[in-house]
Amino acid sequence: MIRESATAKPRPVVMLVYPDAQILDVAGPLEVFARTARYATDTGLLPGPPYSVEMVARTAGPVVMSSGLGLVASRPFGDVGEIDTLLIAGGIGAIEAARDRELVGWIAERAPGVRRIASICTGALLLASAGLLRERKATTHWAYCDRLAAAEPGCNVDRDAIFVRDGKVYSSAGVTSGMDLALALVEEDLGSAVALAVAQELVLYVKRPGGQAQFSRHLKAQQRDDAFGALHLWMIENLDEPLDVGQLAARMGMSPRHFARRFAAAMGQTPAAYVAQLRLDHCRRRFEQGARNLKQVAREGGFGTEQNMRRTFQRTLGITPTDYLDRFTR
DNA sequence: GCAAGGAACCGCCAAA
DNA sequence: CTTTTGGCGGTTCCTT
Numbered sequence: 565m566i567r568e569s570a571t572a573k574p575r576p577v578v579m580l581v582y583p584d585a586q587i588l589d590v591a592g593p594l595e596v597f598a599r600t601a602r603y604a605t606d607t608g609l610l611p612g613p614p615y616s617v618e619m620v621a622r623t624a625g626p627v628v629m630s631s632g633l634g635l636v637a638s639r640p641f642g643d644v645g646e647i648d649t650l651l652i653a654g655g656i657g658a659i660e661a662a663r664d665r666e667l668v669g670w671i672a673e674r675a676p677g678v679r680r681i682a683s684i685c686t687g688a689l690l691l692a693s694a695g696l697l698r699e700r701k702a703t704t705h706w707a708y709c710d711r712l713a714a715a716e717p718g719c720n721v722d723r724d725a726i727f728v729r730d731g732k733v734y735s736s737a738g739v740t741s742g743m744d745l746a747l748a749l750v751e752e753d754l755g756s757a758v759a760l761a762v763a764q765e766l767v768l769y770v771k772r773p774g775g776q777a778q779f780s781r782h783l784k785a786q787q788r789d790d791a792f793g794a795l796h797l798w799m800i801e802n803l804d805e806p807l808d809v810g811q812l813a814a815r816m817g818m819s820p821r822h823f824a825r826r827f828a829a830a831m832g833q834t835p836a837a838y839v840a841q842l843r844l845d846h847c848r849r850r851f852e853q854g855a856r857n858l859k860q861v862a863r864e865g866g867f868g869t870e871q872n873m874r875r876t877f878q879r880t881l882g883i884t885p886t887d888y889l890d891r892f893t894r
Numbered sequence: 895g896c897a898a899g900g901a902a903c904c905g906c907c908a909a910a
Numbered sequence: 911c912t913t914t915t916g917g918c919g920g921t922t923c924c925t926t
Contacts, residue, residue, distance in 0.1 A: 819916050
């Protein structure tokens, strides 16, 4: 249902940028809001543009994006009036920006007055510096989760989420997840019909399936150039094999005891736990791709029986495979 | 949802 | 003497 009154003023959506803010982090979410605003005028479904979009920076003028794709005009943040939704960009410059007192101070000052505040990618580091993540749940790009946890020990970092909401503070994972987040905000404001229409126009999911941990686990293992990296690759190709400690140890030419010890040291997880994760990841991905045959997915994922798959889903995700499936096939 | 059996894990110690 | 590796047994966790 559309919940916008006929006289509503556009809600100001403001993106805070800084030198080296990443253009995709900035452009993606802003595009979602801008499209939503245009959608209103194009279709007449909404009485007026629901959002007005602008960028602010410490100083006025073009901001150079790290991708080198363009120069975009921004206003100095001193001039900016009312803000409904404040977005904090991510990018290579975020670490630097998180140490910038004026920038961080401005965020901390504005935060209480805005309806909601959101970070994209490494923008979460700025939220942390502004003290906004204390005793809150948040996420960021998977490669920066450790850094975020270190910067704000009081923050409960969710390494698997695409985006996280805790009260009025939102945070999203890597680059494109900023668009997922923006879409969720649109859905919150204007309902799922509008969000869906905008998503379709942009060719996006309204609710993107899966979690970033799936990707990061894979990427991290791929980056290893030791024998465990190779073992990871072999395992994901052979999930339906019995991947018990004895088998894996034999493959690596080690005794089971030694293998288990080295594996845990290198991968940060025990062999069985790691294998269970890989199997779970595989099955999740299959469901996200639309697989419906539980028995078959369980078998190809290496769980053998549906029972085993269900228990692992319950244990680690807290929901059954059927619930998981339902969630992504609406 | 439970019991029985098995696998995994970990601390400890010994050998290389 | 220290470091790396392998084996044993008790406990926990998982599968059947």
